[in-house]
Amino acid sequence: MSVFTPVPETVLAQWLQNYAIGRLVELKGISAGVQNSNFFVTTTLGRYVLTLFEDMPRAELPYYLHLMAHLARHGLPVPAPIANRDNEYLGTLQGKPAVLVMRLQGASDMTPDTDRCTRVGAMLAGLHLAGQSYGRRQANPRGASWRSEAAQRVRNHLPTDERALLDAELCFQSTLDCGQLPAGAIHADLFRDNVLWDGEHIGGVIDFYFAGHDTWLFDLAVTVNDWCTEADGSLNRARYDALVQAYHAERPFTAAERAAWPGMLRAAALRFWLSRALDFHLPREGEMVLVKNPHEYRDILRLHIDVPAPPLPGQV
Numbered sequence: 001m002s003v004f005t006p007v008p009e010t011v012l013a014q015w016l017q018n019y020a021i022g023r024l025v026e027l028k029g030i031s032a033g034v035q036n037s038n039f040f041v042t043t044t045l046g047r048y049v050l051t052l053f054e055d056m057p058r059a060e061l062p063y064y065l066h067l068m069a070h071l072a073r074h075g076l077p078v079p080a081p082i083a084n085r086d087n088e089y090l091g092t093l094q095g096k097p098a099v100l101v102m103r104l105q106g107a108s109d110m111t112p113d114t115d116r117c118t119r120v121g122a123m124l125a126g127l128h129l130a131g132q133s134y135g136r137r138q139a140n141p142r143g144a145s146w147r148s149e150a151a152q153r154v155r156n157h158l159p160t161d162e163r164a165l166l167d168a169e170l171c172f173q174s175t176l177d178c179g180q181l182p183a184g185a186i187h188a189d190l191f192r193d194n195v196l197w198d199g200e201h202i203g204g205v206i207d208f209y210f211a212g213h214d215t216w217l218f219d220l221a222v223t224v225n226d227w228c229t230e231a232d233g234s235l236n237r238a239r240y241d242a243l244v245q246a247y248h249a250e251r252p253f254t255a256a257e258r259a260a261w262p263g264m265l266r267a268a269a270l271r272f273w274l275s276r277a278l279d280f281h282l283p284r285e286g287e288m289v290l291v292k293n294p295h296e297y298r299d300i301l302r303l304h305i306d307v308p309a310p311p312l313p314g315q316v
């Protein structure tokens with residue numbers, strides 16, 4: 001369920017007068033997603049998605065919206081936010097910060113083949129390169145300091161074996177130096193459900209609300225952990241090779257990145273193990289939150305420790 005805040009049609013019709021996109025034809029709540037209230041909005045001029053931000057700080061929202069606008073301007077299939085008549089992306093609706101973005105074509109694919117992994121790898125490299133000229137900067141909200149803090153909050157709720165795994169992993173992560181790795185604006189949550197396929201093409205990349213400044217390699221590791229793993233957490237070699245080679249062809253890896261890769265896959269697995277374990281053990285009160293299985297990411301982490309992934313392509 002993703003409509004936490006209802007929006008009556010009469011209220012939206014009035015609110016749309018702040019925009020130049022015609023009159024309201026249809027409003028429909030969207031049943032996917034876990035963070036915000038989302039609606040499909042059709043007007044006499046086009047199709048849009050309305051998002052009401054439920055608990056994200058208003059001050060952080062311009063970073064995400066301007067990043068989406070920047071990437072769309074660079075030709076990436078990212079929903080461009082719509083400016084209102086005051087030339088602002090962010091408005092207020094039902095007391096919540098609210099934005100309209102373009103509705104993109106397509107549907108997500110939870111069982112992608114190697115061709116789709118190739119396209120995602122190439123698109124992610126393009127997203128990183130286009131992000132180099134983005135002028136704003138905001139730290140990855142789920143970066144290294146969040147991970148340490150989240151680990152302390154969840155640690156005592158874990159069974160003994162998981163607590164030992166967490167302590168050992170935090171200790172390992174604290175030895176890694178990411179200072180030499182190329183960094184910039186990253187999506188940070190490029191899961192299969194955040195990519196819409198329109199035939200063989202990527203019709204849309206959505207949900208930029210975990211984006212931030214961090215290493216490009218972290219973004220790639222998040223993507224590989226979701227797109228290239230089997231149900232037991234092991235890597236699917238064909239999808240893995242397709243995705244990382246396509247990325248490398250657009251934006252070649254550096255030596256420092258190749259050295260950091262095994263640790264980065266672990267950092268990315270830890271990030272989602274922690275957020276899911278927090279949602280599981282310390283659910284946010286009063287919200288209808290879809291809790292995803294934390295064990296999936298605990299197991300991906302364990303497998304990266306036991307069976308390091310094949311090296312990234314490039315000169316040794």
Ligand SMILES: Nc1ncnc2c1ncn2[C@@H]1O[C@H](COP(=O)(O)OP(=O)(O)O)[C@@H](O)[C@H]1O
Nearest residue numbers: 030032033034035036049079102103104206207
């Ligand atoms: N710009 C868009 N174009 C088309 N569909 C979209 C767009 N934005 C969101 N959606 C649809 O809405 C659903 C929920 O959006 P999402 O951003 O994942 O929500 P949440 O922020 O709550 O996790 C997506 O699965 C997708 O079906």
Ligand SMILES: N[C@@H](CCOP(=O)(O)O)C(=O)O
Nearest residue numbers: 033034035189191207272292
């Ligand atoms: N991709 C994350 C959860 C983030 O939820 P989203 O619906 O906003 O993408 C996970 O799988 O844990």
